[in-house]
Amino acid sequence: MRHQQIPQDESFTEWLAGFRSWAGKCPDDEDAWRRAASQGLLSLAAPEAPGGANAGYESACLALEAFADESGLSGLPFAMAAQMWACQEPLLEFGTKDQQDRYLNPLMAGGAVGAFAATEYDSGSDLLSLRTHADRHSDGRWRLNGAKTFVTNGPAADVFLILARTADGSAISGLTAFLVPRDTPGLHIGNVIDKAGLAGAQLASLHLDNCVVADTELLGSTGGGFAVLMHAMRYERAFILAPTLGLMARALREAIEHVQSRNQFGQPLAAYDTIRQRLVRMHLSLTSAREVLYATARQADGSSLNHGRSSLTKLHVSTEFNRFCQELPDLYGGYALLPETGAIALLADAVASRYYSGTSDMQMKIIAEGLGL
Numbered sequence: 001m002r003h004q005q006i007p008q009d010e011s012f013t014e015w016l017a018g019f020r021s022w023a024g025k026c027p028d029d030e031d032a033w034r035r036a037a038s039q040g041l042l043s044l045a046a047p048e049a050p051g052g053a054n055a056g057y058e059s060a061c062l063a064l065e066a067f068a069d070e071s072g073l074s075g076l077p078f079a080m081a082a083q084m085w086a087c088q089e090p091l092l093e094f095g096t097k098d099q100q101d102r103y104l105n106p107l108m109a110g111g112a113v114g115a116f117a118a119t120e121y122d123s124g125s126d127l128l129s130l131r132t133h134a135d136r137h138s139d140g141r142w143r144l145n146g147a148k149t150f151v152t153n154g155p156a157a158d159v160f161l162i163l164a165r166t167a168d169g170s171a172i173s174g175l176t177a178f179l180v181p182r183d184t185p186g187l188h189i190g191n192v193i194d195k196a197g198l199a200g201a202q203l204a205s206l207h208l209d210n211c212v213v214a215d216t217e218l219l220g221s222t223g224g225g226f227a228v229l230m231h232a233m234r235y236e237r238a239f240i241l242a243p244t245l246g247l248m249a250r251a252l253r254e255a256i257e258h259v260q261s262r263n264q265f266g267q268p269l270a271a272y273d274t275i276r277q278r279l280v281r282m283h284l285s286l287t288s289a290r291e292v293l294y295a296t297a298r299q300a301d302g303s304s305l306n307h308g309r310s311s312l313t314k315l316h317v318s319t320e321f322n323r324f325c326q327e328l329p330d331l332y333g334g335y336a337l338l339p340e341t342g343a344i345a346l347l348a349d350a351v352a353s354r355y356y357s358g359t360s361d362m363q364m365k366i367i368a369e370g371l372g373l
């Protein structure tokens with residue numbers, strides 16, 4: 001594991017202020033990903049050697065939070081974070097120099113988009129039962145067959161990190177990770193999946209039909225796919241929810257403005273205890289979610305990040321995000337149903353946060369195991 005010791009220095013603070021100001025004006029268009037990447041967002045956490053800024057995980061999370069807060073975008077920061085944690089981190093840990101040159105550098109610079117494809121229709125929480133398989137032929141190349149679904153960034157991705165079965169029996173040694181470029185013969189990318197929430201993040205299914213992959217595209221070793229999966233999940237579970245802190249901060253500010261400016265019974269809504277208490281509970285949810293996530297980021301920067309801590313972070317932040325979003329519509333009454341308040345869209349994001357990177361039930365299971373249960 002990569003250990004980093006990165007204090008928040010002056011140059012990062014300056015960069016973050018500039019990034020905030022850029023994000024506040026970021027137009028929500030097709031070029032937004034590339035422009036956010038050219039600001040340096042995707043390379044913050046990576047060490048210098050493969051072209052990163054070596055600013056650490058806390059800095060990267062602060063930037064993701066700021067991006068969502070200032071822009072009000074939810075799907076784009078989520079999709080970029082998915083690439084950072086589930087594609088770039090495994091490439092940093094397991095990638096050869098050649099793989100880092102070909103894939104990691106363009107991903108960090110915004111010249112390419114990455115997607116992580118593990119989930120299958122019959123293998124969601126029970127991921128280790130996945131059936132996509134890869135067979136090595138006499139020419140030394142692999143043939144991948146199967147189907148993946150819920151692949152974030154799937155519609156636009158230039159490279160897919162695909163988990164496939166290379167041996168029967170134990171999942172621990174039976175899975176292998178492959179880097180599959182978009183134009184690989186036999187890789188078919190489905191249409192954008194229609195979904196609620198996370199507007200701007202696009203998901204697709206994949207079909208692998210005798211998809212031919214060279215031996216040089218294995219990430220890690222044959223049978224090393226479980227380690228790649230665990231590495232990706234350790235970072236994704238810890239930090240995928242960083243943008244939601246910004247979304248909550250923004251929603252809280254807007255809700256406070258609303259209750260201060262709307263009068264009922266001759267007084268602003270903010271004068272009523274039920275309204276004030278709702279806002280205090282939302283503030284508490286945001287504060288405690290933020291404390292836990294950044295404490296985890298500092299742990300990752302300082303020494304290590306273990307699975308139990310990652311799952312605890314994902315569970316806690318998503319739970320507080322859901323609590324927050326349960327309260328939010330009631331501050332607006334009927335106006336919550338109008339898209340401009342964003343209350344229902346945020347609620348849909350909160351619901352999604354209970355499922356991606358492993359459901360809350362699965363995080364509980366991991367935490368319980370860590371307690372020796």
Ligand SMILES: Cc1cc2nc3c(=O)[nH]c(=O)nc-3n(C[C@H](O)[C@H](O)[C@H](O)COP(=O)(O)OP(=O)(O)OC[C@H]3O[C@@H](n4cnc5c(N)ncnc54)[C@H](O)[C@@H]3O)c2cc1C
Pocket residue numbers: 082115116117118119123124125126149150151152153198203352355356357358359360361362
């Ligand atoms: C927005 C979004 C983005 C995603 N992006 C990606 C991606 O980029 N790449 C990728 O590979 N996957 C991705 N996923 C898939 C995600 O990882 C799965 O949705 C998740 O693992 C849950 O699987 P499932 O949806 O099949 O639910 P299921 O496994 O069918 O679970 C349904 C319900 O049953 C519960 N359950 C299941 N088993 C148990 C059990 N043993 N004990 C108790 N309760 C149980 C679950 O907790 C859940 O509440 C994404 C999902 C979403 C929503």
